[in-house]
Amino acid sequence: MTNCNKCESNAMQCLKMNILMDMKFYMRTYFAVQQHKTINAGWQQCLNWAHQQLHENDAPVHLLTARGSDKEAIIIAEITLEYERMIDGGRAMSVKRLMNG
Numbered sequence: 001m002t003n004c005n006k007c008e009s010n011a012m013q014c015l016k017m018n019i020l021m022d023m024k025f026y027m028r029t030y031f032a033v034q035q036h037k038t039i040n041a042g043w044q045q046c047l048n049w050a051h052q053q054l055h056e057n058d059a060p061v062h063l064l065t066a067r068g069s070d071k072e073a074i075i076i077a078e079i080t081l082e083y084e085r086m087i088d089g090g091r092a093m094s095v096k097r098l099m100n101g
Contacts, residue, residue: 031064031073031098038098050079066095073098 032039032046034053039046043063050061060080066073075090 028065028067031066032061033064033093033098034061035059040099047079054079054081062090064090064093064098071095 029040030043030046032041032050032053034050034057037053039049041049046063050063053061058081060078062075063077063079064073064075071094072092073095074092075087077087078085
């Protein structure tokens with residue numbers, strides 16, 4: 001069994017810990033926002049929710065994404081009855097505000 005050069009622990013255990021740490025920072029969460037309604041879920045769940053909301057109210061739904069450590073989520077798509085449009089370089093919204101509804 002080999003040891004890690006940095007921390008002198010078991011190399012495999014150190015590798016697993018580094019992978020877990022990377023996942024914490026790179027895993028994304030998604031938000032869907034329509035007027036004052038918000039959902040926080042995976043991409044597909046947000047997309048399904050957006051389509052459900054459009055049947056009740058025709059206001060556009062914005063899809064946003066953020067990593068676990070981000071303080072702001074970025075708008076990445078807009079869903080309406082007529083189209084689904086990806087947005088490059090969309091405006092940012094506070095994650096804290098999105099989480100509190």
